[in-house]
Amino acid sequence: MVSLLVYTPPPSECSYLPHERSQITYEFVAELSPAEYLDRLNQGWRRFGHSLFRPACETCSECKSVRVPVGTFRPDRSQRRALAANDGAVELVIRAPSVTREKLDLYDKFHRFQHADKGWPNHAPETAEAYRESFVANPIPTEEWCYTLEGKLVGVGYVDAVPDGLSAIYFFHDPDQRDRSLGTFNVLSVIREAERRGLPHVYLGYYVAGCRSLEYKGRFRPSEVLGGDGRWRPFAK
Known part of the structure; x- marks a missing residue:
């Protein structure tokens, strides 16, 4: 390093x-x-x-690192619906990250929607250079997961591969396709790909109870949470 x-x-x-x-x-x-x-x-x-x-907060410890043990994960009913809605219709291609106008437009569209729907900060149009710094010029080998529906880009995710699993970095999607639950479908796709590669874990980042943008991570069960002692334990909400 x-x-x-x-x-x-x-x-x-x-x-x-x-x-x-x-x-x-x-x-x-x-x-x-x-x-x-x-x-x-x-x-x-x-x-x-x-x-x-x-x-490094002194008065709060609500940011909890969460990972999914691939071998024991079982999708719930709503997750099975997301699989049924998208399998066979949405195509996934995994490749090296790059910047395109189509990705920039989708990124901006997603953030405008999140600003209106969830109160995210107002979003200025993303420049190609800023996007490259965030997602393409990485210090570690990173995968770009592109989802298309009838040839149109509807979702983009970024994933790091580590020795014992896959770590989901970021995902954005077309809000016009929100009935497809593409965010859920992306996590399920990462879990399936980890299983295909023989990797035991998927790292989802921070779960924060009470935060609409992060609570979804607690719905992939069973999962584990990282304790202050550095040990992963079963996550009981």
């Missing part, structure tokens, strides 16, 4: 729980091996672009 900078900014308003104050430790890295990132995942870190980050 080539680490460039570690810093912890002062606390600010939490973007997940507005009544809380958030403090995050960041580490900027130029290079990161899959094994090194797995070690960080097991310490509660996540990655976005060249930034590793981990909550």
Whole structure:
């Protein structure tokens, strides 16, 4: 690993729980091996672009790292409906990340919808360079998962492969297709692909009770949550 900078900014308003104050430790890295990132995942870190980050809040511990044990996962009724609605209709291609106008337009459309529906920050159009820094110029080998429906791009996900699993980084989709539950379908697709590769875990990032944008991660059962002692335990909501 080539680490460039570690810093912890002062606390600010939490973007997940507005009544809380958030403090995050960041580490900027130029290079990161899959094994090194797995070690960080097991310490509660996540990655976005060249930034590793981990909550350092003094008064709140609601950000809980969650992973799904692939061998014991069983989809519930709504997840089976998502599979039935999309299997055979939505095509998935896994490839190296790239920037295209189609992806930029879909990314902007998704964020405009999330601003109106969930109160996300107002979104300015994404530039190709900003998108490249977030999703393409990665310090670790990253996969781009592109979902198409009748030839049209309807979803894009980014996934890191680590020695014992797949780590879902980010996913955005066409809000006009929200009845298809593409976010759920993406997680289910990652779980199935991990199983196909013989990998035991799928890392979903942080679950935060009370945050509409993150509570969905608790619906993939059974799952495990990372404790403060660095051990993964069954997650009981």
